[in-house]
Amino acid sequence: MASMFKLDNLYRFFMRAYPVKSYGGTPPNTPLRKELSRCRVALITTAGLYLPEQKPYDDRIIGGDCSYREIPNAIETHGLALGHRSKAFDASGTESDINLVLPLDRFRELENAGKIGSLNDRHFSFMGSITKPKRLIEETAPEVGQMLKADGVDVAFLTPV
Secondary structure, eight states, X not given: OOOGGGSOHHHHHHHHHOOOOOOOSOOOOOOOOSOGGGOEEEEEEOBOEEOTTSOOOOTTSTTOOOOEEEEETTOOGGGOEEOOOOTTOOOHHHXXXXXXXXXXXXXXXXXHTTSSSEEOSXXXXXXXXXXXXXXXXXXXXXXXXXXXXXXXXXXXXEEOO
């Protein structure tokens, strides 16, 4: 994330006036009931990653593109494209190591070391900087949640960008 002081005045104003949504209630949480070394893990990022053959995120959608992309577990991480659109996002670190926003290579190491049970066959990427998240909250995020449940995922590791 770029420092506020490095942003031009327009983006500084936007970040200060950003309409943060509050949905009240207790955040959804499911206590982990088994050891992590026996858990199936999926990764979720909001870095707007996609495969070269997938449709890029649409930056013309006012309020943000609430769609998602499936990322196969077998992918070589250097083959992923970065589609995050926020000018407040400093992509230089991500461009040198995609694991900053989708730590798939690190989780493969954890799986090989027996620290986690297994990685899911697919992971998911959303676009960050969604200023109108209604569709994300009501449609696409629950859809991904159902897919993860059907896959038998015990733990979802989110890297918000």
